Amino acid sequence: MAIAKVCGIETEYGIVVRGADNNPVSASSLLINAYVAATTSRGDGRVGWDFDDEQPANDARGFSLADVVAPEIETNLVNAVLTNGARFYVDHAHPEISTPEVSTALEAVRWDRAADEIIRRSMVHANARLAQQTGGQPQVTIYKNNSDGKGNSYGCHENYLMAREVPFGRIVAQITPHFVTRQIFCGAGKVGSELAGVSTDEVPYQLSQRADFFEEEVGLETTLKRPIVNTRDEPHCDPQRFRRLHVIVGDANMSEVATYLKVGTTAIVLAMIEDDALGEDWLVAHPVAAIRQISHDPSLRRTMSLRAGRRVTALELQWGLLERARKYEQSHGLAAVGEDVGRDVLRRWEQVLTMLERDPAEAASWVDWIAKRRLVEGYADRHRLAPGAAALKAIDLQYHDLRAAKGLASRAGLDRLIDEADVVTAITEPPTTTRAYFRGRCLAKYADAIVATNWDSIVFDIGREPLRRVPMMDPLRGTAEHVARLIDESDRAVDLLRALGAG
């Protein structure tokens, strides 16, 4: 049976400073430092990030490119670990939040929303600092999107826990059809195209922020020649038992339902692949061409070739995957993705495909590209604007603006899944169902005794040499069920370590 699809979302946010020096690296650092200083008693002194186990150059296909094109690890940039188990850091020239590890799509939505709220609060603190420094009214503004409209893209990555014994070739072949077509309900929408030689007349509006940037079917890169399936083999847990599928093909979503469907359907399809219950009927003949073609076709009517020779629409392919998922539910159950959440994801998956088939406009309260298109087209009609007009691109951009006073997504009538109170608690509290619970609780209670942490360990300094590293090699250990009482009963880190048998 498939193992639990522990998952998480990493979002690189767009950042702009208006009214002061627009340096994205220093602005990102300011953002994070201002948040940490305002929300902890440690000033700018953060718990460090431990880079010992980072190996982004390892390739899941069984080799390492460490000395050839190793993705840089910028260990000098700002890194903070939060009490909700998330990591808040500067990646290249963007602020990035990786949610804590969660065990269901619903939890993924909750901590993704918490990440957005952390960004909102960070903007307020950063702007107060900037005002102090400059005496003016400069504004750091953050956008949750994936492209600047000028050919520069940044990612929103998902991660899913997979059993190591599943052949990687099977994962690549069988997940690709879903990655190519799921954008019909989880694309975030974009005015125009960033592909060279494609005009606004040809593509006035498309489903995905990201589809223009994918050039390969499979590979290790994330910044150039981006592949539909990324092969980074860096499990951040026991590599003998697990792999982490690092998914770079998705858009950042403003819609909670879109995030829920993106993560929920992908987790189910991956569970099916792990149990070898999906099969290869839906393999797409030309995935790179198909992912772009689907993104460029809001009518959802164009067909693509399957390897089996038939031609199908993206919707037909999604109906096919859903049918398999229904059979899988009957034969295997949905324990790997959480039974209740899994059932609800299947129900909404069917509902969204039904709406898209009847009239995509019906899905405007769930699907970002449709909600955004409604604003863009309505505005163009009202002001008689041509496709690609600057005001329409401004609406596209401002849909993703995280400032409450400016953001358009929050005004677009999107359905909510998470109560505001649950978003607020998730800003400071970790999920209870994964090792993120242990990380978050330890940071909240023993921060002064923690030297560094990363995804799979925490290093404690309890005043006696040597430092103590507590490994967390299984993402499903260190949950509230395992350690809540231990932490509750341990006043000091030294007590906790003694109770864990490591002190």
Next chain:
Amino acid sequence: MAERTQKSKQTGRTTESDEVVDTTTPTSESGEKLKAELDDLLDEIDEVLETNAEDFVKSYVQKGGE
């Protein structure tokens, strides 16, 4: 309609919901309501949209990430 009839033969449906189409087609009344909602929304966009759209869009330049 031909499109819909053809698509409704798709496998994967667990409910026989083809007839639902008619009941969910917006009536003129709900169509009016949707239009009024959109009008309100567009009014609001007119209020909050960054004033110089051209500069606003042009000045949004990011470095690639990931």
